Structure formats: structure tokens, C-alpha cells
Amino acid sequence: MSEQKSHWRYFTEALWSYNVALVQLLALCPALAVTTTATNGLGMGLATTLVLIITNAIISSLRHTISPAVRNPLMIGIIAGVVTMIDMAMNAWMHEMYKVLGLFIALIVTNCAVLGRAESFCSKNPVLPSMIDGLGMGLGFTWVLIVIGGVREILGSGTLFAGASLLLGEHFHWMELTLLPDFQGILLAILPPGAFIVLGFLLAFKRVVDRRRAERRSRSHGELVVLQ
Numbered sequence: 001m002s003e004q005k006s007h008w009r010y011f012t013e014a015l016w017s018y019n020v021a022l023v024q025l026l027a028l029c030p031a032l033a034v035t036t037t038a039t040n041g042l043g044m045g046l047a048t049t050l051v052l053i054i055t056n057a058i059i060s061s062l063r064h065t066i067s068p069a070v071r072n073p074l075m076i077g078i079i080a081g082v083v084t085m086i087d088m089a090m091n092a093w094m095h096e097m098y099k100v101l102g103l104f105i106a107l108i109v110t111n112c113a114v115l116g117r118a119e120s121f122c123s124k125n126p127v128l129p130s131m132i133d134g135l136g137m138g139l140g141f142t143w144v145l146i147v148i149g150g151v152r153e154i155l156g157s158g159t160l161f162a163g164a165s166l167l168l169g170e171h172f173h174w175m176e177l178t179l180l181p182d183f184q185g186i187l188l189a190i191l192p193p194g195a196f197i198v199l200g201f202l203l204a205f206k207r208v209v210d211r212r213r214a215e216r217r218s219r220s221h222g223e224l225v226v227l228q
Helices: 002-017 028-033 038-061 068-093 095-110 112-120 127-157 164-168 170-175 192-227
Strands: none
Touching: 002 127, 028 095, 028 127, 028 192, 038 068, 038 095, 038 112, 038 127, 038 164, 068 095, 068 112, 095 112, 095 164, 112 127, 127 192, 164 170
16 A cells, blocks of 8 residues: 555656656756647647656666666667657657657657656666656646647637647547637747746746645644644
8 A cells, every 4th residue: 555655656746746847847948849739738748758658667677787887878779769669650640740749759869857767766766666757757747738838829829729630630629629719819929938938927836836735734734733
């Protein structure tokens, strides 16, 4: 039971407490560059999540056999191989989305978040916790991309998840929403400054939530001390 709680802690902390984009401030290049729509953010996030899970599993399983002298080059090689396979798969089966995200899919190789988790976590922990950590880190990154992309898309064009069927298939056409018909859009939202502005508001939101949670815990602890 304690092991299950530990695995759950890996996952939840990766989603919020150690979020790649909002806490570690890593992978900001794709977070700001591809998030002109929520669909682009979802596609990039899912690709990064898949890379994290697979590379974490491989590197963790080899952690006792990799020499420290060649560990970083070997990890980069493993990450590059996995990213290349995902890049080719997207080109084959999601070509329209690949034309939008193709360059940034290849750049996952240089994503500091992927290499950072491989070095700091996977090289020291078993396979299952490493995969759970990768899933949490990836989904934490994904929801940030979706929120940034969603806000920019709504303000920029009045739609949400435009082109979702290109990424997920025709069955997900229902996700493509027009929230503001005949909306002219705010150009700033879909330009690079819009990404920085939305990210800034997200960072501020997280700080406020964390501070209020800390204050509630402090009050609860004080009440328990008084009762005792």
C-alpha cells in the first residue's frame, strides 16, 4: 500500500508541484512556439509524454549497466532514437498535424525536461516509478500547453480545438468548437508576445493557489495544536 502511495505521489507531484513548465521552467520553446491552438498544444504534449514514458523505461532498465563516463551521450542517443520513431510515425499517420508540429517534434531531443528526468530520476529509480514519473511530467506539460493554446486560440480566433480531427481522427470532430462566431480575433494573442502573457498569468495563478493551500495547511495545523 505504501508503494502505491509512493507511485501516486510521483504522479501528482509531477503534475503540479514539479511541473515542467510552471516550476522547473523547462521546455519553454515548444510551450511558447506551438501553442497557437489548443490542438497544437495537445499534439506536442502527447508526443512529449510518449517520449518521456519510453525513454524513462529504457534508461531506468539500463541504469545498472551504463557506465557514468558515457551515460549522458548514451541517454541522448536513446532519446534521439525514440523521438525519431515518433517523428516518423506522426509523418506517416498524422501528416497534416506533422506539417504544423514537425520541426518541434524533432526538437524534443534537445528538450531539457526529457534529459533532466533521465539524469535526475530514471538513472536512480526502478522502471515502474520512472514510467509513472514520465507520465506525470508529460501530462503536467500537456495541460499547460493546452491551457496556453486554448486561451490564445479563443482570444485569437474565437475557436477551441480547431483541427482536432487531424490529430485524433474523424471521431473527434465534435471537439472542434466555435465559441465566438464572427469574432475578428485579437492578433496579439496568436503572436509570440501572447504566449508570454498567457504563461505569465499561469505562473501567477499557480503561485496564488500554492500560497492559499499553504495558508490553509498552516491554519489547520494551528487548530490541531490548540485542540491537543
